[in-house]
Amino acid sequence: MPELTPSSLPAATVEKPRRFRIPLVWIIPLVAALIGVFLAARTYYEQGPTITIQFKTGEGLEPGKTRIKYKDVDVGQIAAVALAEDGSHVVATARLARQASRLLVDDTRFWVVSAKVSGSSVSGLGTLLSGAHVGLDVGKSEAARRNFVALDTAPAVTFDAPGQVFVLQADTLGSISAGTPIYFRRIEAGQVTGFRLDEEGKRVEVQIFIKAPYDRFVSADSRFWNAGGVDVKLGPEGVQVNTESLASIVAGGIAFLTPEGASSEPARRNQAFRLFPNRSEALKQPHSQVLSYVLRFSESVRGLSVGAPVDFRGIPVGEVTAIRPDFSVGATDLGLMVEVAIFPGRMQIHPQPGKTTYFGKDARSGDFRAFSDQLVTNGLRAQLRSGSLVTGQIYVALDFFPSAKPLKIDWKHVPPLFPTQRGSLDELQTTLMRILAKLDKLPLDEIGQDTRKAIASLGRTIDEAERLVKRLDGLASGDVRDTLVEARSAIADARKLLASDAPLQQDMRASLQELGRAAQALRHLADTLDRHPEALLRGKPEEKP
Amino acid sequence: MSRQRPFVARQARQAGLLNCHICGQLSQAPAGGGFVRCPRCRAPLHMRKPASLATTWALVIAAAILYIPANLLPMMSTASLLGSQEDTIMSGVIFLWQSGSWPLAAVVFFASVMVPLLKIFALVYLAASAQRRSRHRLLQRTRLYRMVEFVGRWSMLDIYVITILVALVKFQGLATIQAGPAAVAFGAVVVLTMFAAMSFDPRLIWDPAADSAPSLPDPDSDHA
Numbered sequence: 001m002p003e004l005t006p007s008s009l010p011a012a013t014v015e016k017p018r019r020f021r022i023p024l025v026w027i028i029p030l031v032a033a034l035i036g037v038f039l040a041a042r043t044y045y046e047q048g049p050t051i052t053i054q055f056k057t058g059e060g061l062e063p064g065k066t067r068i069k070y071k072d073v074d075v076g077q078i079a080a081v082a083l084a085e086d087g088s089h090v091v092a093t094a095r096l097a098r099q100a101s102r103l104l105v106d107d108t109r110f111w112v113v114s115a116k117v118s119g120s121s122v123s124g125l126g127t128l129l130s131g132a133h134v135g136l137d138v139g140k141s142e143a144a145r146r147n148f149v150a151l152d153t154a155p156a157v158t159f160d161a162p163g164q165v166f167v168l169q170a171d172t173l174g175s176i177s178a179g180t181p182i183y184f185r186r187i188e189a190g191q192v193t194g195f196r197l198d199e200e201g202k203r204v205e206v207q208i209f210i211k212a213p214y215d216r217f218v219s220a221d222s223r224f225w226n227a228g229g230v231d232v233k234l235g236p237e238g239v240q241v242n243t244e245s246l247a248s249i250v251a252g253g254i255a256f257l258t259p260e261g262a263s264s265e266p267a268r269r270n271q272a273f274r275l276f277p278n279r280s281e282a283l284k285q286p287h288s289q290v291l292s293y294v295l296r297f298s299e300s301v302r303g304l305s306v307g308a309p310v311d312f313r314g315i316p317v318g319e320v321t322a323i324r325p326d327f328s329v330g331a332t333d334l335g336l337m338v339e340v341a342i343f344p345g346r347m348q349i350h351p352q353p354g355k356t357t358y359f360g361k362d363a364r365s366g367d368f369r370a371f372s373d374q375l376v377t378n379g380l381r382a383q384l385r386s387g388s389l390v391t392g393q394i395y396v397a398l399d400f401f402p403s404a405k406p407l408k409i410d411w412k413h414v415p416p417l418f419p420t421q422r423g424s425l426d427e428l429q430t431t432l433m434r435i436l437a438k439l440d441k442l443p444l445d446e447i448g449q450d451t452r453k454a455i456a457s458l459g460r461t462i463d464e465a466e467r468l469v470k471r472l473d474g475l476a477s478g479d480v481r482d483t484l485v486e487a488r489s490a491i492a493d494a495r496k497l498l499a500s501d502a503p504l505q506q507d508m509r510a511s512l513q514e515l516g517r518a519a520q521a522l523r524h525l526a527d528t529l530d531r532h533p534e535a536l537l538r539g540k541p542e543e544k545p
Numbered sequence: 546m547s548r549q550r551p552f553v554a555r556q557a558r559q560a561g562l563l564n565c566h567i568c569g570q571l572s573q574a575p576a577g578g579g580f581v582r583c584p585r586c587r588a589p590l591h592m593r594k595p596a597s598l599a600t601t602w603a604l605v606i607a608a609a610i611l612y613i614p615a616n617l618l619p620m621m622s623t624a625s626l627l628g629s630q631e632d633t634i635m636s637g638v639i640f641l642w643q644s645g646s647w648p649l650a651a652v653v654f655f656a657s658v659m660v661p662l663l664k665i666f667a668l669v670y671l672a673a674s675a676q677r678r679s680r681h682r683l684l685q686r687t688r689l690y691r692m693v694e695f696v697g698r699w700s701m702l703d704i705y706v707i708t709i710l711v712a713l714v715k716f717q718g719l720a721t722i723q724a725g726p727a728a729v730a731f732g733a734v735v736v737l738t739m740f741a742a743m744s745f746d747p748r749l750i751w752d753p754a755a756d757s758a759p760s761l762p763d764p765d766s767d768h769a
Contacts, residue, residue, distance in 0.1 A: 012563050012572040012581040012590050025600040025744075028737070032607035039614045039726075065630070 048076065048096040053110050053134070054149040058090040060112050060132030068094055068110075070136040075100035078134065094134070104146065107139030107159075111151040123154075153178065157193050162212035165193070166267065168224050168254070170275035173204045175228045175252035182208055183227060183255040186245060189214035192254065206275060208254070218267045219258045224275050225282035228252030242279065259283055291318075291342040292415035295382045295396065296326055296335045299423055303394040304384065310340045312398040318342035320396060339415065340382075340396060372409060379404050381421035394423075556748075556755045563590045597746040598676055604741035605668045611730045611737065612661060619725035621707055623714075633727060634658060634703060656702040657731070664700070664738045667693050671745060678753040690747045697739040704732050 055061065061081045068076040076096030084091050096104070114132040115124045127133065134150075137158045157163070170176075173195060182190035190210035198205055210218055228251075230243050243249050254275065258264065267273075276282035301323060310318035322339040379400040387393040399421075407419035496502060528535060557564055561574045565583040572584050574592065581590045594600075619631035632640070634657050641650035667689055674686060707724050714722040 009562065009571050009573050010584040012575055013584050013587070014575045015580045015582060025596070025603040029603045029607035029610065032610040032733070032737075035730075036610040036613060039618065043617075064636075 046098055048098040049101045049104060049146060050079070050093060050095050051104060051146045051148060053092045053094060054084070054147075055090045055092055055112065056150075056152060058092070060114055061090070061092055061134075062131065063092075065131065066133055068096065068100075068134045068136055069113075070100070070103060070138065075103065075136065092134075101144075103136060103138045104144060104148075105139045106141035106143040106145045108141075108145065108148065109137045109139065109151055109155055109159075110148050111135050111154050113154060116154075155193065157191060157209040161209070163190065164210050164212075164215035164218065164267075164269055166208050166210065166218060167270060167272045168206040168208055168275040169272055170204045170206060170226075171277075173206070174226050174277075176206060176226070176254065177252070180228075180251065181245075181248065181253050182210065182224075183245065183248065183253055184210075184214050184217055184257070186255075187214070188245075189217075189256075205272075206254075216266055217258065218256065219264050220267050220271065222256050222258045222267065222273065223282035224254055224256045224273050225279050226252075226275060226277055227255035227279070255279070257283065291344060292321070293340050293342060293409075293418040294413065294415050295338045295340060295418050295420050297338060297384060297420055297423075298335050299384065301336050301338065301384065301394070303386070303392045304338065304396070305393075308387075308393070308395045310342065310382075310396040310398065317344075317398065338396065340418075369409075369411060376407065376409055376419060378402070381407075381419055383421045384423035556751070558592050558748075558752070559755060563592060565590060593748060593752075594744065594746040597744055597749060598672055600744040601668060601672045601741050604737045604744060605665060605672065608661070608734045608737035608741065609665050609669075611733045612665065615661075615727050615730035615734050616658070618727035618730065620703065620727040620731065621710070622723050622725050623720070624723075625720035631725060634731070653703070656700055660696060660700040661731075661734050661738060664693055664696065664742075665734075668738065668741050668745065671750070675745075675749040680753045683750055683754055686750050687747055690742070690745065690750070693738075694742045697735070697742060700735050701732070704728060704735070 058081050060066065061078055063078055063080045066078040067074050068078070074097075076094050078092050079095045080093040082091050082093075111134070112132050113124050113127055113135040115128045116122070135154060137155060138160070140159055176192055176195065178192055178194050180192040181188045182192065184190075190208055193207045193209050195204055195206045197203075208224075227243075227248055230241060230249055232239065232241050245253070247253070256273075304320060304323060306320055306322060308320045309316040310320065318341050320338055321341045322337075324337050324339075326335040326337045379402040380398060381401050381404055383397050383399060383401075384394050385397045387395045401421050404419075404421055409419065410417035497504060499505075528540075557571075563572050563574050563581065563583075564570075565572070565586060565588055567588040568583060568586040570583055570585040572590065575581060582588065583590050616634055618633065620634050620637065622629060622631045624630075634653075638650050638654045638658070641647075641653060671686060671690055671693075674681070707722075707728055710722045711724055714720055
């Protein structure tokens, strides 16, 4: 093997060095860096604000999964769910998309959307499969905010829904709850959005929302009433059943209406209205003017309650506002003072809003006093009358009693003292008492004895009459009846005898036929003897075949 | 008498010899350098891979940059009736871990997160030490290089899984799976690290040792 030396190897061919080039390989990290920068920039740009939302419970909230949706569009997701430091609530941290940052204003609301089935609606069925998500409703405020407290339930009305918000003041909540529908002429026109008790706990304030276009039918004079359930009225026209809709029977409801002739000026936002318990209460004429009077009754007011109507020949014109005893020193008997409020507006011939004249007089002026005095002089009095014999409720009636003692309204008394007339019930009672006293005076015992005697003699008379009748009865029976019976049987026999199928007739017919046949036989004999006289000796000749 | 001394060159480079990668022809390197070709088959000849370190650095840096979006962006987006969901590599690992499939979680974590990361670190270490002409742990570094090259293709596990899932799960309306942007980045990381390992010339590890080799028999001259 020859020694391998470098000199025995061929030399490599040398070429001219190529021109210097930028090592292309550095383009790769450059491109990677560009991609990286682009991704980072995009991520930074897309990165929206991070907010915290307080929830009562963490039900349905899954970090990294639960979405936040506005109008059913994904705007973010819950990144973390943690218990608050004091453990009273749950704090969820949410990351929102960049374009969602303008949705996060001071009054933006959040709530958990999950499947819900209530008396009148079913919602959120989609969440049964996909799990709950967080709903968002953008507020109207300008101020940005990053920490929110979630609502317990979905708001009934979103901020962007066109319409108006009003407040109803009610004594009790009744069957109203958030979401209770509000009807206008039986059209669903809005919803109850919430309610709260006032500071003193005496009234309930119900917030309602009336959708456009119905909100413009709410005027400053509109009346709201509780329209839930069924309103059954027994009137002269028969039984009347009033309901708003089938749903309102079950779930309750509120209705509103603007009475005829009331101002049609639209109500302002957040105006407070009274919530009346029923339609008739709500649609009473507005009590824009109230006149107070006091009535003094010396009879019992049992059955009269505060709120009982004051009516004039059937038209309710006011109501009882207070009942108190009259302890005036000079009075000979302890009377009862009944304060009433009279609404002169009820007596208007043509109600006109804003006018305070009644029967052409101003209610506050001396003119009206003179007019009232005139009425009282003509016999106008207040009287207690029984409204219902069953329940014993009584009411105050105004009526004319031309024969009443002349009295006047005591204008010095505050409020003015209006003359009264003893009640019809009271009078009836007195009359009855008088009748009873007279009855009591009657010699009832003697009358009773006489009557008994008379009855005894009458009994005897009847006995005698009975005996007489019996005797007559005996006379009528006997020979006459026997004769009659026999005559009837004789006639029956005769009829039997003469009947076509009677045996006598039958027999007679048979005998006659027999006689006929005998005569024929005799004729035969005579013929035979005529032709064969020998037969008399030799007998009948034999027949020759 | 150095001419009679045994041939001490331990590398072809020291002997001034070039080896053709195509036809195996040994040839003498010209003194001036420049662009040389094989005298027999005209293939380009070079002593070491040209610009090996620079290429390795470029590819490793690119891989390191892409490793970040590969891990942060969603790898796979699943859309089904129950809503849509996007998973990154780590969220998938966490899901597997929480659902009790610990071995699987470990495999995915190791193959998809640790291996690319370790590969990048290993390549950085190899390139940096070669550039500094370090003479430490030559054998271990060579072993590390072999490992990096061997393990290269195995970190494509995630990409394989996604490819199969995307193809299989296509029930329009019921459920669909789509590869996310991280899949591309992840694939790029794996490919780039493989190229980086390829472009790295392991002979560079030994060059510093070889350069000091002629004086090895004479320890004094090592310090001279």
